[in-house]
Amino acid sequence: MQAVVSKAEMSRLLPDDSPRSLTIASGLGAASSSCSYAAVAMARSVFRKGADFTSAMAFQFASTNLVVELGVIMALLLGWQFTAAEFVGGPLMIVLLALLFRALLRPGRVRAARQQADKGLAGAMEGHADMDMSVTEGPLWSRITSPRGFTAISHYFVMDWVSIWKDIAGGLLIAGALGAWVPAHFWESLFLTSHPLLAKLWGPLVGPLVAVLSFVCSIGNVPLAAVLWNGGISFGGVVAFIFADLIVLPILNIYRKYYGARMSLFLFGAFYLTMAAAGLLVDLAFEALGLVPQIRNAKVVEASITLNYTSVLNVVFLVLAALLVMRFLRTKGPEMLRMMNAGRNAHASHSPQRKHQ
Numbered sequence: 001m002q003a004v005v006s007k008a009e010m011s012r013l014l015p016d017d018s019p020r021s022l023t024i025a026s027g028l029g030a031a032s033s034s035c036s037y038a039a040v041a042m043a044r045s046v047f048r049k050g051a052d053f054t055s056a057m058a059f060q061f062a063s064t065n066l067v068v069e070l071g072v073i074m075a076l077l078l079g080w081q082f083t084a085a086e087f088v089g090g091p092l093m094i095v096l097l098a099l100l101f102r103a104l105l106r107p108g109r110v111r112a113a114r115q116q117a118d119k120g121l122a123g124a125m126e127g128h129a130d131m132d133m134s135v136t137e138g139p140l141w142s143r144i145t146s147p148r149g150f151t152a153i154s155h156y157f158v159m160d161w162v163s164i165w166k167d168i169a170g171g172l173l174i175a176g177a178l179g180a181w182v183p184a185h186f187w188e189s190l191f192l193t194s195h196p197l198l199a200k201l202w203g204p205l206v207g208p209l210v211a212v213l214s215f216v217c218s219i220g221n222v223p224l225a226a227v228l229w230n231g232g233i234s235f236g237g238v239v240a241f242i243f244a245d246l247i248v249l250p251i252l253n254i255y256r257k258y259y260g261a262r263m264s265l266f267l268f269g270a271f272y273l274t275m276a277a278a279g280l281l282v283d284l285a286f287e288a289l290g291l292v293p294q295i296r297n298a299k300v301v302e303a304s305i306t307l308n309y310t311s312v313l314n315v316v317f318l319v320l321a322a323l324l325v326m327r328f329l330r331t332k333g334p335e336m337l338r339m340m341n342a343g344r345n346a347h348a349s350h351s352p353q354r355k356h357q
Contacts, residue, residue, distance in 0.1 A: 010059075011046045017054035017098055025055040026094055029062025035160060036245045037254070039063035044258050048117050053110050054101045057267075058094045064245050065090040070219050077226045078238070081291050085239045085282045093243060093278035100270050109266065113259035121257040154327035155336060162337065170220050178227050187231025200287075203237025204279035208272055211244035212252075221245050235292045236283025243275040 013024050032042065043060035047053055064070075071083040135143045135152055143149045190206065192199040207228070216224055221242055229238050245251075247268055255264035286292050327333075 008049055011049035011051040014046065014051040014055035014059070016052045017102065021052060021055045022058045022094060022098055025059040026062040026066065026091065029059040029064075030066035030068075032059075032063050032067075036064050036248075036251060038160070040246070040251055040254055040258075044117050047114070053113065054098055054105070057097060057101070060246065061094050061097065062090065065093070065243055067219075070222070070242075073219050073222045074225075074242070077222055078229060079293055081235075081286065081293055082225075082238060082242075084291070085235070085286060086242065088285070089239050089243065089278045089282040092281060093274050096277055097270065097274045100274060104270070105266070109263060113263045116260040116263070117258055151327060151331045154324040154331070155333050157321070157324045158328045158333060159337065166220075170216050174214060174216055174224055176223075178224065182231075184231065187228070187233070191228075191232045191234070191237065193232040199232075200234050200236065200283060201280070203234030204240040204276040204283065207233060207237035207239075207241035207279060208244035208247060208275050211241050212247055212249060214248065216245070216248065230296050232296070234283060235286060236279040236281075238279075239282050240275050240279025243278060244272075247271050247275075 010028055013028075014021050029039070032039070039060045042063070043056040046059065047056040051059075065086060071086060074086060075083045135146060135149045137143070138146070144153070188194070192202050210228065211221060214221065214224060221244075225238050225242050228241060233241070252264060252268055255267050258264075259267070283292070
């Protein structure tokens with residue numbers, strides 16, 4: 001999707017906060033990078049190009065909560081019920097956010113945020129957001145299969161992995177440390193497990209706060225979510241915790257740079273309320289349908305390697321990954337990778353249309 005849809009086209013498709021624009025934003029976000037930092041940077045990029053602020057935030061939410069890889073990891077570590085909850089709660093959260101913005105977000109605050117965004121202060125993954133390597137000429141399939149399209153796909157593939165590997169490693173490290181060193185009675189006390197009804201209401205409220213302090217974002221927070229689930233947090237608390245990767249402390253600081261201090265505080269409050277409400281509503285709905293797991297046996301790591309159909313898929317996709325990495329290395333990919341965090345000015349003179357032939 002990133003290789004065949006330009007950021008200018010994305011901005012044109014998101015002119016307002018109508019249901020149509022929000023749906024398009026959600027679809028584009030679900031097809032893009034799952035890295036929280038890259039999603040936040042790209043949301044500012046399309047906002048600066050003229051996209052509606054609410055739609056840009058919806059894109060940002062979808063980029064981190066509706067991507068396929070997140071669902072796969074959740075199914076492996078937590079169970080398919082959590083994957084289903086994520087893909088039900090994600091659109092619900094976007095709807096709640098749009099309603100909250102429409103009720104509370106004033107045009108003057110958006111204008112001030114746009115003025116701040118146009119200053120171009122660096123946050124993280126600036127180069128990744130600014131570089132537009134998309135191929136826009138011709139039918140969709142021909143764009144994907146063309147030499148330029150294959151080159152663009154290879155560059156986005158490697159850059160996305162560079163974006164998220166720290167989150168994955170950090171999530172596994174923190175999850176392992178908490179699972180090994182924090183006693184079970186601490187989690188039971190924190191999550192009020194002795195009071196089932198209160199715990200159901202408390203979980204979605206405390207889950208995002210744990211996420212804020214964990215510093216872990218993107219799909220790296222799923223292993224930690226497994227630890228919290230085993231520790232006794234409610235089903236809705238897990239869902240709200242995973243939603244909250246967009247309000248961890250480093251990203252809140254990026255909002256301050258991007259949109260100003262007042263807007264960053266507004267975003268924190270609006271995002272927190274939306275995440276907690278979506279987590280609670282999903283919990284109630286899944287409880288009514290009998291879909292909340294009764295046994296807490298989430299995996300923090302995979303225990304063994306076996307020869308089955310996943311082994312075949314692993315080989316197939318490792319070959320594809322190798323081809324993409326080779327293409328990346330042969331088309332000046334490392335040079336662009338060095339500029340990825342440098343921002344617009346560092347690579348303004350490097351046109352992707354010239355480099356990706």
